[in-house]
């Protein structure tokens with residue numbers, strides 16, 4: 001360091017302790033950055049890069065921001081994934097000898113931002129501590145703004161780690177090498193990058209200090225390590241006591257339904273696929289919460305569906321009671337609407353950033369609790385009563401605030417106006433002295449004038465002598481002897497003091513100097529007293545949040561006509577849904593009506609439904625609605641159906657063909673296959689599987705082969721409920737070889753004016769994908785459309801499936817009548833099996849992936865006649881007709897058939 005100025009040497013030694021952060025170095029009214037930090041910050045913040053002489057020959061790069069604007073700049077750097085170390089002057093520059101002492105007072109990181117503006121009211125900001133040892137992962141997740149701290153552990157699989165992280169979506173993680181690798185493998189799935197810090201060392205002794213009430217011995221070692229690492233990191237960055245982190249919520253990751261990122265995203269649980277917005281997700285649909293903490297809890301409930309039927313029932317009981325009594329629900333909603341974010345308030349109180357208005361907000365919120373408790377009690381449901389009982393209204397805290405804090409205090413803490421009169425006698429005295437000071441002086445002035453008869457006598461003030469009586473030289477002779485003590489002589493006046501004035505002066509000055517300090521002290525004392533009650537406030541916040549979510553479920557269910565689901569008896573896992581709807585599609589379908597559909601996946605009628613049907617028929621919507629209904633039931637909400645009897649599912653898998661992935665480009669065929677692999681490995685009999693357009697990302701033959709073998713695997717080896725859609729209507733033949741599989745299709749009405757999608761699921765298989773029809777609807781030139789039909793016809797003469805495809809699709813069929821629903825739509829299929837379910841043939845399909853499967857070949861004659869019958873003459877150009885004729889003749893001559 002030789003050669004640098006002393007200040008620069010100080011900078012370098014501070015910087016050495018915070019190498020992974022951008023150092024904001026306080027110099028007077030600015031925070032300055034130097035060297036690499038300056039270059040980075042000037043680029044990211046678009047501020048001017050300058051240079052500074054530092055005792056070296058070359059000037060060093062430097063940039064700076066004014067201290068009063070620092071928070072905004074820091075927030076921007078954090079947003080971009082940096083850490084910022086804030087280094088302050090920690091002694092008074094006036095009294096410092098040499099360079100002012102400076103220290104890092106806090107390190108701001110993405111996971112430890114305390115400013116709720118940048119975090120968002122209705123979302124959490126989690127930082128995760130992680131540990132990996134002996135084949136187990138431990139994960140601790142903490143939101144510093146609310147004081148929540150969860151810890152769990154899982155088996156040694158990156159998959160489960162990812163599924164746990166999906167619940168928290170942390171912005172930052174600290175852990176040992178191995179756990180950080182597991183966390184980083186999640187990059188693809190989480191939208192935001194996770195800032196990671198590797199810390200291999202871990203000190204478990206800290207746990208007892210931070211959590212005096214916790215029995216750490218009873219926690220699994222990886223959990224202890226995860227929490228200890230997290231706490232150590234928070235200590236290191238926050239450099240203050242974390243009094244609001246006093247309790248840990250430990251849970252088994254197996255006690256909630258594990259949802260992989262793909263399923264979460266595909267069902268659009270908390271954000272949409274298209275733009276990752278909250279709007280349009282199940283979360284925003286159900287979010288009728290009145291408090292921010294309720295909104296945050298709702299998200300967690302959606303992210304963690306229950307696997308405990310009793311718990312789900314308890315929630316449903318409460319929702320039902322609230323759902324039925326709309327008057328009480330409304331009253332409750334009104335009360336909750338007056339409750340502020342208790343968790344964040346508590347967090348700020350513990351953190352020492354709460355101001356007097358925050359305390360009043362806390363007080364006003366606490367005052368609502370008794371009414372809320374009473375409403376819960378009168379609703380007379382065990383689960384709501386229990387919730388009410390658990391609530392501690394903390395009236396002592398509310399009273400303490402009421403006694404101390406003025407009704408409308410300012411935001412600032414050091415300018416007075418915070419503490420109520422009557423709270424502190426010393427303060428009252430001071431305030432009175434200060435308020436009455438001017439009057440008292442004015443009064444004294446009047447009395448002195450009267451006593452002395454000097455009209456020009458006045459009382460003044462200066463910093464050196466304090467208060468004084470001033471008399472002009474000419475009037476000095478009129479002053480009585482002895483009463484006045486001369487203090488100062490001016491050109492044409494004399495200044496005096498009296499013992500009485502001195503005494504009062506002391507009071508007035510003290511008042512003016514000390515009043516604000518005392519108010520501040522009293523405020524801090526009160527705030528610390530409340531901070532000591534943190535655990536009570538946090539428990540209350542938890543109960544209020546839960547109640548808020550329950551009423552939100554009730555409100556949404558009432559608005560949208562949801563009904564209470566019931567569970568399949570005993571061990572059975574049949575699923576029956578009557579008039580089921582897709583909650584989100586239904587809600588955006590404002591003008592049009594949403595067509596409700598039935599679903600039965602039962603042991604007797606088959607647990608797998610294979611759905612065929614054209615594009616836009618409603619296949620994806622139908623399948624997702626079944627998944628959504630199961631999920632909603634298991635978070636304790638009513639479901640969009642007239643009646644639903646559901647099994648408790650242990651997991652929901654949704655797998656979507658790559659081409660259907662709207663995120664575009666992210667998901668490749670390989671990713672799709674990996675997802676399928678995970679599914680085959682983890683699905684059990686009790687799972688629900690949704691497979692939509694499987695096998696899209698590869699050639700038709702391969703895709704169809706993969707689709708069929710996956711379906712067979714699900715049927716034969718997993719044996720769970722599954723909804724499978726495919727554009728390979730050729731797969732319909734599986735119904736005859738797999739006993740637990742049924743065909744279904746989305747009904748389509750074909751009329752003279754085209755095809756109408758009825759959005760109604762009917763038994764049987766579709767006979768066409770209507771792909772060309774879709775192209776026509778999309779307005780492709782007529783030449784292309786008719787050429788496509790011609791090509792399709794040509795293929796049809798070889799491809800077995802073609803027998804029915806185009807021709808049937810163009811025959812005007814009325815399948816829309818209600819009676820038709822009980823019959824297979826395409827009865828024609830019955831007499832002409834699409835693909836013979838001959839084992840030998842199926843085998844060949846997989847062994848050498850033959851381009852097409854050929855059944856016993858009909859004679860050329862038959863085929864030609866068939867084609868002729870189905871020929872759509874009206875759609876052909878004269879040239880095409882000629883070509884067709886010529887073709888037909890050639891085929892006849894070649895085959896030698898007559």
Ligand code: ADP
Pocket residue numbers: 585589593594595596613614615616617618619620621622759
């Ligand atoms: P597919 O998967 O068969 O191509 P989708 O499920 O994507 O079809 O549905 C296409 C569109 O049809 C949806 O965006 C939705 O607007 C509408 N839709 C689907 N199902 C229904 C229904 N049951 N009632 C009304 N509209 C529906």
Ligand code: MG
Pocket residue numbers: 619620621660692693
């Ligand atoms: Mg679809």
